[in-house]
Amino acid sequence: TVRPGAIHRGIEFMARDRNPIQVIYLSERICGICSFAHVVCFLRAVEDAASIPVPPRAQYIRALVLELERLHSHMLWAGVACYTIGFDSAFHLGMVLRERVMDVLEVLSGNRVNYGVATVGGVRWDVTAELSKTVKDMVKYYKREFSPFYDVVTADPIAKARLRDVGVLTYEEAIAHSAVGPTVRASGVRADLRESSPYEAYVDFGVKAVVPQDYYGKAYGDVFDRFLVRVHEVYQSLDIIEKVMEGLPEGDIMWEKNLNKVLAYLKKAEGTGMSSIEAPRGDDTHVVHLDGGDENVTWWKVRAPTYSNAVSWPLMFKDNELADSPLIINSIDPCISCMERMVVTDRSSGSEQIVTKNDLLKLCREKTGRVMGA
Template sequence: MEKQYTIPIGPVHVGLKEPITAWLDLEGEKIVGATVRPGAIHRGIEFMARERNPIQVIYLAERICGICSFSHITAFVRAVEDAAGIPVPPRGQYIRALTLELERLHSHMLWAGVACYSIGFDSAFNLGMVLREKVMDVLEVLSGNRVNYGVGTIGGVRWDITPKVAAAVREMVKYYRAEFYPFYEIVTEDPIAHARMRHVGTLSYEDALRYGAVGPTARASGVRCDLRHSSPYEAYADFDVTPIVPQDYYGKAYGDVFDRFLVRVHEVYQSLDIVDKIMDGLPEGDIVWEKNATKVLLALKKAEGTGWSAIEAPRGDDSHVVHLAAGDENVTWWKVRAPTYANAVSWPVMFRENELADAPLIINSIDPCISCMERILTTDVGRGDQRLLTRKELLKMSREKTRRLMGK
């Protein structure tokens, strides 16, 4: 047997802009074992919530994640509504679902771009980031913000879909139907992308179940699970969302990084269809159960109960549990289980028998929480000039890179 070495990947990272450590046991270049150690960024958010009322905690929950901020507040407010028995008007439900899908769109595009970056396909990464700008613009039209939109509240939402927002949403769907395919094509048809992602970081169907993988990670392993389908909530109650699994599109689920890429890319198209359905079926009426926050807080102070909400965030099941005690104006206790908390348990299984060089990609394959780069600006330090690259130029550069590497 070769001598074994243990090396740390992280907490400051080659693959991820967030701190987590993976201790990898290596024989030569082969990973034979892995231990993951989170804990470099635990902020004690659940502890902080004990001294805040439910409306204040919304804004705490929104800051759990810079990408799926709305997923976290939706899970939180739904848990509060479950504990206190508060209804949400249909229009509020539809606006929640719309925002959730917009968030999924930008999260999946970010991840797909970052996956390209992890394998050194930087032009495709930048192309993904350029495409992502469109949905960020729509979120800005809806809420005035790009990251923490402040859309959700207990019993509904805070911003309505005006004709201006509706027009921006429709235009975005049209744009992506026309422009997203080239991105999918340049990556899936690039032999190097294929070589780097196929049969890498494999998670079998059985292990996905045993280790509790969620969302696109589980679906890429062939698990037909999607909370929007299995337990419809909000507007998803009015139309079906079929879970996207590789075996339905390509005949077989390998459960590798490439399948995780394919599932997310197909989910982009699925989200566009959902956005259309939401806009077509958008009911008239109130957007919130009670506009007056003081009245909401009074009702919540009287409420007694424990509520649980599990929703399908971009990375998978996001579970929040809330307890409200009668007479206590604060959130008595709160538990957050983000999708990565579930998916990271599978990392050691994905690492096994892989090459050390693939470790950053495997880490990235479940969690793309990297702060967004808005657009690419090339700077020539020598000449001191700057030039903004367009989407067409990036697409061309991506294709040229593939040809160059293939010697064509």
């Protein structure tokens, strides 16, 4: 039994005493890794409810930051996956690569996480000459240095032995259990909101869902395929970032710069808005209701992608060792507050044992040693 927490529901409750501008701060703190995905999703729901347009330049900048965030999220996941099986040299390579993305985000916003870039009807920071150069240099660096990381991991027989045929989720199971993001795509399902329901500037980029069969002829739906999907999405994000920088339109970056006017408009707005975007982990959905005459958010509902993917864990755990559980759990890139422990039950005696994530990590690394013959 996995015991997760749900801290974002407390954030939803706090939003009821705050106006949409103030809730931006809360929405960006649902998750530290995909904070921009959450704030953009929230803002799009508000903009939908209040019929607020977003300037084209702002849409492109939002797409830029979303893809930068996808890069650093996928690189963090790939690095941690290597660390989990004891492949520390690959973990180091992954973290070095991720640092270059974090540098770009710091140049853009001054922050490495929780960037404070997005606002109602646009973005707060524009693309400067310095940022443009930093982004282009980062793309060149990745095109030169990312392939060696990919080759090191995929060519290593121990890494493949630890990841292949572990935590399998079939095509049919992924659909039946409503998996999202890299998890569902690794099972061979072509599902990516940037393709099926393009938003912001993605309508101009022609994004295609990354699925294993397009690259390797077959989808196994295992942890290794989840690794491969994220790896190829890194290449895809680099292509999108280049398209953003090449096609960045001129114009305003905000619908209205005066926040007092924005708040006055929102206070009169009445309606329910919904937004779904392709966050690094998958389909992120926010629903917001505004009640005319009250400047505060009436109610706000968030469905993070982990809630869609976690229900597939029991299927992934089937016929696998306990030592594989850290890989299986991490393979969906879970973002669940307080997910610190598991309860292991002995069916014959009914006794229970609390297993911490450190215990599981130790078991996982010990299995790698056995595979290596150490």
